[in-house]
Amino acid sequence: MKKDVEDSALELPTEEFISTDKYGISTDKNTPDVSSEEHITESKDVQSQEVIEKGVMETSIVERANRTAEELFPNINKKKLLLKLDLNIIPILAILYLLSFLDRGNVGNANIEGLSVDLNLKGNEYNMCLTVFFFTYSAFEVPSNMILKKLRPSIWLPAIMVCWGVVMTLMGLVKNYHGLLVCRIFLGFTEAGLYPGVTYYLTLWYCRSEIQFRQAMFFSAASVAGAFSGLLAFAIGKMRGVAGLYGWQWIFILEGIATVVVALVAFFFVHDFPETARFLTEEEREYVMWRLKYDGNEANSGELVEQNDARDWKYVRAAFTDIQVYVHILLYFGIVVPLYGISLFLPSIINGLGFTSAIAQLLTIPIYAVAAIASVTQAWFSDRYGKRSPFVVVNLLLMLLGYLLAYNLSHSSPPGVYVGCYLIALGLYPAFPAIRAVAMALQIGIGNLAGAIASNIYRSKDKPEYRLGHGMEIMFVCIGLAALGVLNYGYHSANKKKAEKLAAGVYDNISGKELSEMGDRSPYFKYRH
Numbered sequence: 168m169k170k171d172v173e174d175s176a177l178e179l180p181t182e183e184f185i186s187t188d189k190y191g192i193s194t195d196k197n198t199p200d201v202s203s204e205e206h207i208t209e210s211k212d213v214q215s216q217e218v219i220e221k222g223v224m225e226t227s228i229v230e231r232a233n234r235t236a237e238e239l240f241p242n243i244n245k246k247k248l249l250l251k252l253d254l255n256i257i258p259i260l261a262i263l264y265l266l267s268f269l270d271r272g273n274v275g276n277a278n279i280e281g282l283s284v285d286l287n288l289k290g291n292e293y294n295m296c297l298t299v300f301f302f303t304y305s306a307f308e309v310p311s312n313m314i315l316k317k318l319r320p321s322i323w324l325p326a327i328m329v330c331w332g333v334v335m336t337l338m339g340l341v342k343n344y345h346g347l348l349v350c351r352i353f354l355g356f357t358e359a360g361l362y363p364g365v366t367y368y369l370t371l372w373y374c375r376s377e378i379q380f381r382q383a384m385f386f387s388a389a390s391v392a393g394a395f396s397g398l399l400a401f402a403i404g405k406m407r408g409v410a411g412l413y414g415w416q417w418i419f420i421l422e423g424i425a426t427v428v429v430a431l432v433a434f435f436f437v438h439d440f441p442e443t444a445r446f447l448t449e450e451e452r453e454y455v456m457w458r459l460k461y462d463g464n465e466a467n468s469g470e471l472v473e474q475n476d477a478r479d480w481k482y483v484r485a486a487f488t489d490i491q492v493y494v495h496i497l498l499y500f501g502i503v504v505p506l507y508g509i510s511l512f513l514p515s516i517i518n519g520l521g522f523t524s525a526i527a528q529l530l531t532i533p534i535y536a537v538a539a540i541a542s543v544t545q546a547w548f549s550d551r552y553g554k555r556s557p558f559v560v561v562n563l564l565l566m567l568l569g570y571l572l573a574y575n576l577s578h579s580s581p582p583g584v585y586v587g588c589y590l591i592a593l594g595l596y597p598a599f600p601a602i603r604a605v606a607m608a609l610q611i612g613i614g615n616l617a618g619a620i621a622s623n624i625y626r627s628k629d630k631p632e633y634r635l636g637h638g639m640e641i642m643f644v645c646i647g648l649a650a651l652g653v654l655n656y657g658y659h660s661a662n663k664k665k666a667e668k669l670a671a672g673v674y675d676n677i678s679g680k681e682l683s684e685m686g687d688r689s690p691y692f693k694y695r696h
Contacts, residue, residue, distance in 0.1 A: 243451065261388040263365070264388040264392075267361050269399075280524055299351050315368075338354070374458060390542060496610050501643050570591060
């Protein structure tokens with residue numbers, strides 16, 4: 168199976184159908200063959216009344232493929248194999264992301280340990296150091312994924328980790344504003360490749376219906392990193408004066424060195440592709456590749472990948488003119504601005520409630536712990552029932568309630584603000600994997616600029632209430648809710664129209680090649696929402 172899929176610039180639309188493959192499994196007569204030039208026949212067999220009523224095919228093609236898998240691979244236990252994949256793939260990725268989020272967000276912990284004071288930062292200089300990270304981070308995401316496909320994951324992912332670990336260590340040696348600014352710029356460059364790289368990497372191992380739960384296990388490391396960061400900062404902050412360094416310097420130095428050490432170990436624990444995985448038997452490797460081919464994901468589906476190489480730029484151009492892309496970006500902003508607002512400023516918000524820096528570090532821990540549990544739990548239910556939007560609506564409403572508490576009680580009730588922080592994290596961290604699971608790389612790249620916005624709405628002159636920051640977060644959450652409503656209405660209407668046209672025989676004479684070129688306009692492409 169070809170791996171150099173050009174989905175770093177844009178994830179191609181996914182469709183639910185199968186085709187003839189090297190195993191001799193023929194295409195179901197009710198299923199269009201998108202990997203050949205043959206014309207679709209017998210299409211009326213799938214034009215049932217249920218198509219009109221439900222907007223979906225009566226029998227899932229993926230389910231039919233799975234039933235065939237039982238005959239083709241009788242010795243494979245799917246649940247045991249998935250557990251085997253999880254144990255060999257997810258833990259090391261989660262550790263990598265934990266360190267990534269720890270290293271990009273520990274500046275918030277360092278700040279309440281005296282970073283701004285000791286470096287004599289004035290005005291918005293601290294906020295500017297946070298902001299520049301996101302410019303280089305957003306700019307290098309796509310190029311990094313292109314490099315990943317030229318190299319092996321086991322080389323590229325640990326290599327960039329070594330680089331950002333070195334940058335983090337050097338950040339502990341800076342003496343002024345300009346030194347910190349330069350380090351944050353290079354930290355954005357070096358960390359940019361991890362999340363998009365891992366997102367692509369997971370599609371080489373797991374089917375669409377399994378991705379969100381794995382992404383949530385992976386992303387839960389971000390909330391664990393928040394808890395870990397508070398605990399480490401509490402302990403390391405007491406090293407102030409050791410070797411003539413401030414406590415915040417030791418936070419950067421020790422966490423940077425730890426990142427480099429883990430990266431060197433990761434060279435031996437990151438597996439490349441299913442067909443070369445030493446922890447799988449030959450039959451298991453064949454099965455993993457076979458099930459991905461029939462998952463309906465164009466980025467992983469046999470000959471179709473090769474045929475689509477020359478058309479990638481057409482899809483990129485189409486994305487820039489697709490209104491749903493921009494609506495999705497608004498939804499993404501509604502989640503990512505609060506994400507970085509919390510990850511960068513939660514210690515400062517709690518510190519502003521009247522707690523000492525040490526106690527504020529500790530009080531961040533239970534908030535992130537609850538968020539980590541909620542992320543994995545929600546993702547499991549979301550994948551189990553194949554739903555995204557209902558969960559995200561609840562997430563956004565929890566965030567809205569939390570920010571309203573923080574905004575209205577910031578003058579009078581510190582405990583109320585702290586409860587609001589729990590609600591924000593409880594809604595925020597489970598929502599992020601759900602949104603990332605359906606977002607295009609284009610949307611993600613633009614959406615990451617939301618971090619630059621979040622870096623500038625919690626200003627030092629607004630503490631301890633931070634009413635401007637909380638108010639801006641309320642605005643972005645409301646924008647996210649509105650965008651989600653628009654997307655759901657549009658997806659539901661599009662699915663219904665496709666089902667009606669399919670039942671009316673509008674697509675009877677369209678060839679497999681033409682169908683594959685239609686992308687998400689194909690009658691067999693169903694929006695999941």
